[in-house]
């Protein structure tokens with residue numbers, strides 16, 4: 001178990017895990033799923049609920065990847081404004097895709113309610129505060145576009161934002177009441193438990209090490225067993241390995257780092273996010289923050305691409321906390337952790353048909369709590385034969401990024417560039 005996972009707030013406060021012994025036999029299923037994060041667990045739940053036999057293979061434990069490490073903010077929409085998405089995807093798919101991306105709050109909180117998942121779920125809205133004049137204009141335009149499409153969103157003045165956040169750092173912004181937050185590892189485990197109850201079988205400590213054709217079926221092998229299945233769903237996102245050649249080169253993993261304070265005494269913290277919002281600001285290297293169920297403040301931000309980050313690398317998030325909430329300058333962090341966010345070149349999540357009966361969903365660009373839950377269900381639809389054209393998302397073939405090693409280098413250079421732009425825009 002890697003330290004970056006086990007040191008997280010979520011791993012230390014989550015609901016109990018399910019029993020999911022390693023695969024030790026040669027078995028059959030209608031559908032094999034690789035990866036047990038939001039995508040894989042939501043797909044397993046949707047399939048098992050319809051009576052399809054499902055086996056889920058996970059290299060580590062349920063939610064070990066980004067799903068057990070996220071900020072847990074359930075945020076509707078994608079990076080682009082609705083009008084941009086509509087023109088990118090045309091008059092038929094465009095509006096359906098925008099509606100789907102806007103529906104992820106209903107998807108997540110609907111599943112939580114339906115399956116009685118205990119995960120500190122709060123649907124009290126999301127704030128996007130603007131740190132600069134130009135980014136305020138963008139935020140207000142986005143708010144207006146969602147308003148025109150009937151979403152419960154409102155522009156928020158500088159004064160009101162200061163009241164809701166408990167800091168006067170921002171110039172205003174907007175509020176989206178479709179949104180909320182969850183304890184993400186409890187949510188992932190809850191999805192897995194609901195899927196298991198419906199008949200899905202989970203195997204942890206079971207990395208899929210090969211994927212081969214067996215006539216019309218697929219055979220997925222692990223070190224000690226195999227599953228032969230009609231359909232295979234790959235749900236490995238930023239932790240995608242070489243199992244399917246080229247798939248890892250369709251996304252650029254970036255590192256996001258979070259720290260959580262000790263529970264803040266009421267007198268010190270009562271003005272901070274007092275109405276229970278989640279928040280992520282308009283910086284290019286955004287600061288995202290929220291409270292947890294025990295009154296901690298959780299702050300997240302970008303970090304260098306390394307897999308050995310620790311408390312010494314908390315400078316960026318410490319600076320964010322001290323800038324927004326100087327009264328917390330001597331409040332210590334209790335937990336530090338990080339994980340991989342999978343970015344795509346077009347900033348839109350990808351749903352791929354890789355071969356007959358072989359599908360993948362990945363590349364959520366930091367919006368995976370909602371989008372991965374939704375695309376997990378779409379993967380399940382594809383596996384049971386729903387036509388790709390009926391899915392409100394493009395189902396494409398895989399396109400590894402041209403010049404991938406340079407793209408990864410460029411992404412790191414871009415991070416430095418964005419940091420400088422943010423600093424200049426703040427000044």
Ligand SMILES: Cc1cc2nc3c(=O)[nH]c(=O)nc-3n(C[C@H](O)[C@H](O)[C@H](O)COP(=O)(O)OP(=O)(O)OC[C@H]3O[C@@H](n4cnc5c(N)ncnc54)[C@H](O)[C@@H]3O)c2cc1C
Pocket residue numbers: 034035036037038039040057058059060061062063064065066067068069070071072073074075206207208209235236237238239240241243256257258288300338339340341342361362364365366367368369370371372
């Ligand atoms: C620090 C951080 C903060 C974030 N904050 C937010 C947020 O607040 N809101 C938001 O919407 N999104 C956020 N995200 C993004 C979101 O967490 C992800 O998009 C989402 O969790 C992806 O889910 P997934 O199931 O597709 O992938 P993952 O949860 O990464 O799961 C993939 C799983 O596949 C397994 N795997 C890989 N290869 C194999 C193999 N060969 N065999 C078997 N198993 C394999 C891995 O072990 C892993 O458990 C954040 C991400 C990070 C890292």
